[in-house]
Amino acid sequence: GAVVSQHPSRVICKSGTSVKIECRSLDFQATTMFWYRQFPKQSLMLMATSNEGSKATYEQGVEKDKFLINHASLTLSTLTVTSAHPEDSSFYICSASTDTEQYFGPGTRLTVT
């Protein structure tokens, strides 16, 4: 089956620094990639939708200048959390979709100290 990877799986950073998370579709080309965030005991919430070569579409309440998304190719999307704060600590999951299905990455646990 289709595989989506995320790197890193865990990251701890200091407040004020930036962190980049990569999402790759390993054996297929993804027309669209999605980024989700999950706080403890909460459901996954969509942050943004990105299509290769175009600007990401952010959900209401998600700061586009804080969460930078780059979708450089059909197999790679990156999420950069800029000037991270402790409240950004969360579990970030990406997914990649073909024309018919969506495949989820294993997630990245971000802890901001």
Added chain:
Amino acid sequence: KQEVTQIPAALSVPEGENLVLNCSFTDSAIYNLQWFRQDPGKGLTSLLLIQSSQREQTSGRLNASLDKSSGRSTLYIAASQPGDSATYLCAVESGGSYIPTFGRGTSLIVHP
């Protein structure tokens, strides 16, 4: 706007019991409904995908049903095992996109 509710929020059962997890959604115009498993600190594992034209899907000890008209789905786990302990998420895809709406999940503990 689609809203997905899962009941119960948490469940603790002894090994061997048959379980029913519930998922309800407010907008019945869905494309599909999917059940996921999420282990602590891990990503999502897809368990069963039910298309809007289907009424149920089965995989091993898992059976998921879908009643679009009433906005409900159930995940049935037969003969539960400690390895089934995880959070089970229900997600509904609707609205012409590939963006599912997730419920908050049911946290399941199966103790030996």
